[in-house]
Amino acid sequence: MTWPDAVLWDMDGTLIDSERAWLDAAGELAARAGVTLHRGDLDRLVGASMATTARVLQEAGIAGDAAAIVDDLTARVQRGLAEHLVFRPGALALAAEVAAAGIPQAIVSMSNRVIVDHVVAAAPVALASVAGDDVVHGKPHPEAYLTAAAQLGVEIERCVVLEDSATGLAAGVASGAVVIAVPLYLPVDASAAAAEWDDLAGRTLADLQQLAPPAAVRTP
Incomplete structure (x- = not known):
């Protein structure tokens, strides 16, 4: 799998x-x-x-x-x-490679639906989405990530989450996903994350796949 x-x-x-x-x-x-x-x-x-x-x-x-x-x-x-909509360096290349492999993707944001829909429409790959006004509890609560996994029909423990903020990292970790910290404006404590990357430039699907899911949810 x-x-x-x-x-x-x-x-x-x-x-x-x-x-x-x-x-x-x-x-x-x-x-x-x-x-x-x-x-x-x-x-x-x-x-x-x-x-x-x-x-x-x-x-x-x-x-x-x-x-x-x-x-x-x-x-x-x-x-x-x-x-002026600017994607982070490397983000679209990584998303395109993930999409080409047939792996579903979703935006999980605390921004309101109107802004999320604008970004979804501008992205050159298919993205499901969960917006801030779709959930009761915002990050650091895991509800948004759990909602996205349910929407995609996958187990959250077999998802990789990419996050830049301490609040988002806490939400991803609490959800049970494998979390990668990619800080931008503020440094974060990434000790609970599976990895911390300086940015997404040059990152590939292989980099994601090197972060194995928890043993309890690995496929034999």
């Missing part, structure tokens, strides 16, 4: 280089409100669910209910990605 059974991609900061778009959008929202976001505030936004993002911004002094803050941020990021 082919290993892995599926590859699950975090989106922001892993498949695409969009964390900056989110941070810039948050900065614009703060500036409009006359609020200064400090480095600690911005660091808390990386990999966060939309609910957590809204709470961080409210705690920083941005007025308004969470739904309004999320809608504003989403609209700003959507406009930014419509003008």
